[in-house]
Amino acid sequence: MAVHGIHHVGIAVEDVDAAVALYRELFGAELEQRERLEDQGVEAASLRVGDSHVELLRPLGEETPVGKFLASRGPGMHHVAFRVDDVAAELRRLAGDGVELIDETPRRGAFGTIVAFVHPRATGGVLAELVYEP
Amino acid sequence: MAVHGIHHVGIAVEDVDAAVALYRELFGAELEQRERLEDQGVEAASLRVGDSHVELLRPLGEETPVGKFLASRGPGMHHVAFRVDDVAAELRRLAGDGVELIDETPRRGAFGTIVAFVHPRATGGVLAELVYEP
Numbered sequence: 001m002a003v004h005g006i007h008h009v010g011i012a013v014e015d016v017d018a019a020v021a022l023y024r025e026l027f028g029a030e031l032e033q034r035e036r037l038e039d040q041g042v043e044a045a046s047l048r049v050g051d052s053h054v055e056l057l058r059p060l061g062e063e064t065p066v067g068k069f070l071a072s073r074g075p076g077m078h079h080v081a082f083r084v085d086d087v088a089a090e091l092r093r094l095a096g097d098g099v100e101l102i103d104e105t106p107r108r109g110a111f112g113t114i115v116a117f118v119h120p121r122a123t124g125g126v127l128a129e130l131v132y133e134p
Numbered sequence: 135m136a137v138h139g140i141h142h143v144g145i146a147v148e149d150v151d152a153a154v155a156l157y158r159e160l161f162g163a164e165l166e167q168r169e170r171l172e173d174q175g176v177e178a179a180s181l182r183v184g185d186s187h188v189e190l191l192r193p194l195g196e197e198t199p200v201g202k203f204l205a206s207r208g209p210g211m212h213h214v215a216f217r218v219d220d221v222a223a224e225l226r227r228l229a230g231d232g233v234e235l236i237d238e239t240p241r242r243g244a245f246g247t248i249v250a251f252v253h254p255r256a257t258g259g260v261l262a263e264l265v266y267e268p
Contacts, residue, residue, distance in 0.1 A: 002162030005184025006140050009214045011260055019258055026233060026257060027216060028136030049216060050139025051185065076259030077211045080143045082161060082183060099160060123160060124153055125210030126145055 002090060003082035007131040008046070008053035010079040012070050016045050019056045023047050029054055033111045042066050044110040055081070055110065079117070081129035087114050090130050094118065106132075136224060137216035141265040142180070142187035144213040146204050150179050153190045157181050163188055167245045176200050178244040189215070189244065213251070215263035221248050224264050228252065240266075 013019040016034070023029040029047040036043045041064025045056040057078060059067035069078055084090050087106040094101060102117035109115030114132040147153040150168070157163040163181035170177045175198025181188040191212060193201030203212055218224050221240040228235060236251035243249030243265060252262040 002160075003183055006143060006186040009140060009143060011258065013258055022258060025231065026136075026228065026252070026262075049137055052140040073207075074259055076254065077214060080211060094160065097159065118160070120210065124145065124147055124156060125208055128160075 002093070003084055003130070005083040006052050007081040007083045007129075007133065008055045009077060010055045010057055010081065010127075010129070011076065012066050012073075012078040013056050013058050013075055014070065016043055016056055016058045019058075020045055020047065023054060023056070035110050036060070037110055039108075040064075040110075042110075046111055079127035079129050081115070081131045084130045084132055087116050087130050087132045091116050094122075136227070137218055137264070139217040140186050141215040141217045141263075141267065142189045143211060144189045144191055144215065144261075144263070146200050146207075146209055146212040147190045147192050148204065148209055150177055150190055150192045153192075154179055154181065157188060157190070169244050170194070171244055173242075174198075174244075176244075180245055213261035213263050215249070215265045218264045218266055221250050221264050221266045225250050228256075 020031050029049050032046045032048050034045045041060045043058045047054040057066050061067050100119040100122040102119050106114045106116050116130050118128040120127045154165050163183050166180045166182050168179045175194045177192045179190040191200050195201050234253040234256040236253050240248045240250050248266040250264050254261045
């Protein structure tokens with residue numbers, strides 16, 4: 001199987017501290033890690049939910065991808081990330097099948113991961129991330 | 135911990151057969167179960183992704199919740215479902231905290247599950263489902 005689990009669901013938020021507190025209160029989800037990713041234009045917080053995670057994303061500016069998402073759709077689910085063993089190999093397979101990709105090559109994700117995004121136009125409207133967690 | 139894993143991500147689709155074929159091709163996700171839920175106004179298909187699932191939802195009519203979602207937002211991520219041991223107990227806890235619920239009591243979900251939905255107004259824009267899978 002190409003993907004072997006849901007690694008996380010990414011959620012666009014306006015305030016990371018408030019969202020961390022809300023997800024703890026609502027679902028008992030505990031903060032694991034927090035990181036500012038300048039190149040992706042987000043502040044990210046990872047909450048543990050069993051073997052998966054909820055990733056809270058606050059845009060660092062209005063012109064970032066998550067900033068544009070928040071402006072047009074408001075806070076809410078932004079992407080779903082699937083675990084893979086080899087992001088580069090999956091990208092080659094998908095590209096070979098003519099699948100529209102956002103990332104042609106793997107790049108650094110949050111919290112030490114290697115990631116790539118598949119375009120929502122290729123997936124029926126779902127921004128899908130492939131994640132390798134070392 | 136109140137929730138202990140991501141059970142599935144629910145995705146609104148216009149054509150279940152096409153979406154099943156697409157998710158198999160893109161991600162190697164295999165069809166597990168398929169069910170028509172008249173009371174919820176959806177045809178649902180469950181695809182296995184590791185220990186989690188992708189749930190594809192086609193509305194049975196324009197006036198159903200998923201039909202209205204498709205009309206306003208188009209195909210894409212619809213909800214995220216968290217595993218719990220006792221849906222009724224979680225609902226009592228959330229209601230006691232004043233959290234806005236869609237379902238005040240547990241109801242039958244797809245594929246033999248017991249479920250309840252928490253309102254997106256309570257979660258920062260995320261339609262969240264609590265799922266108990268016997």
